[in-house]
Amino acid sequence: MAEGLERVGLLKHIEEWTPATSSRTLLPSPQDPVLNQAPLTVGASSYFDFSASGRQNAFESEGQPDVDGMVDVSSPQPILGTSSTPHNPMPVPPRSAPLRPTLSTDLHSQVKSEMIGANGQKKQVIVLGSGDFGLALANRFARASYSVLVVSRNPSRIRQQVREFGGKVATTEEAHRHEEDMRVVVVALPFRIMQNLDDDSPLPDLLEGKILIDVSNREKPDMDPGNRSQAEILQMQFPRSTVVKAFNILSSHTLSQGVGGTQVPVCGNDDEARAVVSEMVQDLGFIPQDLGHLMNAREVENMPFVFFTAWKPALLLSLVIWGFFFLITIINLDVCLIVRNHKTSNATIDWSVFNALAKDNVSTSCASTALFLLSLCYLPGVLAGYLQLFRGTKYSEFPCCLDRWMKGRKQLGLIMLFNAAIHGVCELGGSERIGSVGSERIGSRGSWRYPTFLASGIYSLLLACILGLTSMRSVSVSLTWREFSRIQRYMGWMVFILAILHIVFLVWGNFFNFSFECYVPSIGQLVILLPLVTVLLKLPLLLPSVDTTLTNIRLGCFVSSAHQNG
Numbered sequence: 391m392a393e394g395l396e397r398v399g400l401l402k403h404i405e406e407w408t409p410a411t412s413s414r415t416l417l418p419s420p421q422d423p424v425l426n427q428a429p430l431t432v433g434a435s436s437y438f439d440f441s442a443s444g445r446q447n448a449f450e451s452e453g454q455p456d457v458d459g460m461v462d463v464s465s466p467q468p469i470l471g472t473s474s475t476p477h478n479p480m481p482v483p484p485r486s487a488p489l490r491p492t493l494s495t496d497l498h499s500q501v502k503s504e505m506i507g508a509n510g511q512k513k514q515v516i517v518l519g520s521g522d523f524g525l526a527l528a529n530r531f532a533r534a535s536y537s538v539l540v541v542s543r544n545p546s547r548i549r550q551q552v553r554e555f556g557g558k559v560a561t562t563e564e565a566h567r568h569e570e571d572m573r574v575v576v577v578a579l580p581f582r583i584m585q586n587l588d589d590d591s592p593l594p595d596l597l598e599g600k601i602l603i604d605v606s607n608r609e610k611p612d613m614d615p616g617n618r619s620q621a622e623i624l625q626m627q628f629p630r631s632t633v634v635k636a637f638n639i640l641s642s643h644t645l646s647q648g649v650g651g652t653q654v655p656v657c658g659n660d661d662e663a664r665a666v667v668s669e670m671v672q673d674l675g676f677i678p679q680d681l682g683h684l685m686n687a688r689e690v691e692n693m694p695f696v697f698f699t700a701w702k703p704a705l706l707l708s709l710v711i712w713g714f715f716f717l718i719t720i721i722n723l724d725v726c727l728i729v730r731n732h733k734t735s736n737a738t739i740d741w742s743v744f745n746a747l748a749k750d751n752v753s754t755s756c757a758s759t760a761l762f763l764l765s766l767c768y769l770p771g772v773l774a775g776y777l778q779l780f781r782g783t784k785y786s787e788f789p790c791c792l793d794r795w796m797k798g799r800k801q802l803g804l805i806m807l808f809n810a811a812i813h814g815v816c817e818l819g820g821s822e823r824i825g826s827v828g829s830e831r832i833g834s835r836g837s838w839r840y841p842t843f844l845a846s847g848i849y850s851l852l853l854a855c856i857l858g859l860t861s862m863r864s865v866s867v868s869l870t871w872r873e874f875s876r877i878q879r880y881m882g883w884m885v886f887i888l889a890i891l892h893i894v895f896l897v898w899g900n901f902f903n904f905s906f907e908c909y910v911p912s913i914g915q916l917v918i919l920l921p922l923v924t925v926l927l928k929l930p931l932l933l934p935s936v937d938t939t940l941t942n943i944r945l946g947c948f949v950s951s952a953h954q955n956g
């Protein structure tokens with residue numbers, strides 16, 4: 391083995407201990423072809439992709455969602471990937487400690503020139519294992535013009551398939567004999583197989599001294615953050631190789647569908663090896679997210695187990711709000727009607743009022759929830775504005791609850807749209823209450839209030855749909871930063887104001903009627919309160935002098951000497 395290494399000139403390099411230096415996020419520029427591959431479905435975060443985009447959406451247009459205030463909304467940001475820095479999912483541990491034996495810079499240049507194709511030749515990679523993931527990855531590399539060698543125990547089984555996408559197949563022994571100059575190996579074998587290699591397995595010889603890309607995932611999440619990652623265990627098993635964790639958050643389906651644009655965490659102890667792998671990630675149309683030390687693979691291996699984490703608080707809150715309004719509609723519109731009828735005519739209870747429960751009550755609850763959630767999208771931005779004015783800077787963190795609230799706005803916004811859409815569709819069929827109860831409130835169909843009430847609701851919903859559409863990555867990439875931010879900010883507020891008007895026309899004349907017929911205020915009175923508070927709080931921020939100060943703060947200027955001194 392040592393002879394083999396000397397022959398390929400590696401042994402003298404791999405003895406070196408090179409401390410890693412800096413962590414770096416390899417993000418493409420807005421001009422990067424990767425970004426312009428439209429339309430890309432972005433892994434798990436497709437549809438209205440507020441989350442992965444570095445841009446702010448309508449529900450984040452104020453108060454700088456980049457909570458630490460390091461991203462300036464006034465200057466163009468790369469469309470994808472900016473979120474990796476402010477929203478880095480894990481802390482990168484200090485990088486000062488000496489690490490494992492790593493590839494030296496010389497070796498890296500050698501690897502790069504041979505593998506990255508600096509001399510005009512094809513970039514090369516070995517994929518170990520011909521399972522679903524191994525073959526999907528090999529295919530993807532071949533499509534990115536790599537020279538791919540798939541190493542299998544049974545090459546004849548997959549030869550035809552691999553040939554079709556332009557790859558080669560070999561056994562481990564053949565690969566070791568003929569492909570010694572291929573420096574990067576993707577280990578696409580189940581982890582337990584790597585742990586139970588036979589003593590006479592030829593694999594260690596093949597992997598010796600190479601960059602090993604560990605794509606393995608755990609079978610269940612690791613609850614103990616102190617436990618070593620599979621990548622670290624692999625590194626211990628092959629101390630003369632350089633292990634880099636990457637690609638594990640993708641699925642074989644994503645790879646074979648040609649989907650790109652997803653952020654792929656890359657971590658390993660060697661800076662240069664990470665750079666090589668990051669470049670490979672980029673070549674496949676993904677966005678490398680350099681997470682530094684291999685220790686971070688502990689978190690990275692847990693990522694595939696994350697299940698709607700970001701959505702849980704927003705969904706729970708929306709459900710509570712919806713349930714509350716549903717209860718109010720039942721009391722206000724149904725029970726109240728029964729009691730009133732019973733009192734006036736002493737007739738038997740008319741259960742037929744509940745006939746509209748499934749449609750009209752649901753529709754009203756959805757409308758109320760939508761407006762309430764819309765207020766919750768804008769209120770934190772307004773509060774953040776006051777906080778920034780008070781502090782005189784954007785370079786300070788928001789309190790924890792405000793921070794989490796701001797980060798949850800994208801989810802709240804989408805749930806708002808969902809509720810508004812249900813309301814819109816339900817009302818398409820006509821509401822019995824518009825004809826009966828509604829006519830008392832909004833006036834007869836001939837009056838100006840009824841069509842204005844309808845129009846404000848319809849326009850609000852349509853604009854909200856446009857907002858949602860422009861937040862889709864495939865649409866947003868076709869807009870400049872300025873276009874995007876203007877649409878999101880101004881259209882967002884238009885949606886909000888129109889939705890408020892929709893309710894104002896509904897409760898017109900009855901807003902100050904506090905008779906509380908069934909001991910609860912009307913649904914209109916309840917639902918309008920928070921939006922009004924939000925708008926009233928917003929108004930002082932629009933005063934020219936306040937607006938200028940706030941704009942300066944958001945451009946990064948300090949306007950408070952107190953803060954500067956502090």
Ligand SMILES: NC(=O)C1=CN([C@@H]2O[C@H](COP(=O)(O)OP(=O)(O)OC[C@H]3O[C@@H](n4cnc5c(N)ncnc54)[C@H](OP(=O)(O)O)[C@@H]3O)[C@@H](O)[C@H]2O)C=CC1
Pocket residue numbers: 519520521522523524525541542543544577578579580581583605606607608637638639640641642643
């Ligand atoms: N499937 C997916 O979507 C994803 C998978 N991963 C990770 O990728 C790795 C591979 O996954 P996947 O392709 O689904 O796994 P599979 O079980 O489908 O394939 C693994 C391959 O390993 C080889 N193999 C199996 N047993 C042995 C053995 N005893 N000795 C040597 N080689 C063996 C086989 O290839 P051959 O017969 O050619 O030797 C087999 O096809 C795993 O670590 C997994 O966690 C990560 C992200 C997503």
Ligand SMILES: [Cu+2]
Pocket residue numbers: 757813817847892
């Ligand atoms: Cu409505």
